[in-house]
Amino acid sequence: xxxxxxxxxxxxxxxxxxxxxIQTSGSAQNGAFAKINAAKINANAKMTTAVAANRTQPHRxxxxxxxxxxxxxxxxxxxxxxxxxxxxxxxQKVEIEVIAYGPGLHMLRDDTSPVKARIKSMSETMPELTFxxxxxxxxxxxxxxxxxxxxxxxxxxxxxxxxxxxELQERGWSYLxx
Numbered sequence: 366x367x368x369x370x371x372x373x374x375x376x377x378x379x380x381x382x383x384x385x386x387i388q389t390s391g392s393a394q395n396g397a398f399a400k401i402n403a404a405k406i407n408a409n410a411k412m413t414t415a416v417a418a419n420r421t422q423p424h425r426x427x428x429x430x431x432x433x434x435x436x437x438x439x440x441x442x443x444x445x446x447x448x449x450x451x452x453x454x455x456x457q458k459v460e461i462e463v464i465a466y467g468p469g470l471h472m473l474r475d476d477t478s479p480v481k482a483r484i485k486s487m488s489e490t491m492p493e494l495t496f497x498x499x500x501x502x503x504x505x506x507x508x509x510x511x512x513x514x515x516x517x518x519x520x521x522x523x524x525x526x527x528x529x530x531x532e533l534q535e536r537g538w539s540y541l542x543x
Contacts, residue, residue: 420457423457423458423459423460423493424448424452424457424458424459424460424539425459425460425461425533425536425537425538425539426445426448426459426460426461426462426538426539426540426541427461427462427463427464427529427530427533427534427538427539427540427541428441428444428445428461428462428463428464428541428542428543429464429466429469429526429530429540429541429542430463430464430465430466430469430472430543431465431466431467431468431469431526431542432467432468432469433468433469433471433472435479435480437469437543438469438472438479438480439480439483440543441463441472441541441543442463442480442483442484442487444541444543445461445463445487445491445494446487448461449461449491449493449494458493459493460493460495461491461493461494461495462494462495462496462497462529462533462538463494463495463496463497464497464499464523464526464529464530464533465496465497465498465499465502465520465526466498466499466501466502466525466526466527467499467502467526470498470499470502470503470506470514472484473496473498473516473517473519473520474514474515474516474517475515475516475517476514476515478517481517484496484517484519485517485518485519488519495521496517496519496520496521497520497521497522497523497526497529498516498520498521498522498523498526499522499523499525499526499527499529500522500523500524500525501524501525501526502526503516503522
């Protein structure tokens with residue numbers, strides 16, 4: 366019985382030694398991997414900055430608004446302003462298109478928009494900004510309300526807001542839904 370005890374204790378000691386040695390070498394390896402990853406991140410940041418400095422094509426952003434919520438509409442416009450400001454500060458161009466459809470069309474309706482004054486002001490100072498109104502939604506609203514749906518002067522009508530978003534993404538535009 367004493368002999369069995371010593372055998373089990375010996376096996377346990379060997380196992381514990383192996384576990385500790387694996388953890389210790391694993392920690393050293395993790396430290397080495399962390400240094401390698403940090404170097405890769407720094408290299409990628411430098412490369413991204415270099416690529417951005419030589420960029421000739423404008424950045425392109427499509428912004429979806431599909432809810433009749435003034436907070437969401439203002440958030441979308443804040444995102445637009447911040448994006449334009451960022452690229453202006455680093456000397457790069459950006460094109461932005463806000464696409465409104467479904468209940469979000471109220472953003473571009475002349476009779477119901479809670480942000481039409483802000484859109485007017487932004488359009489005057491940001492030539493890179495356009496607004497697209499979904500024609501399908503406009504037609505459906507006109508039928509439901511039995512009247513013509515007036516749009517703000519800054520809005521252009523596109524046949525389908527969803528299709529417009531798809532087409533822009535297929536052309537490489539970035540997509541944002543605030």
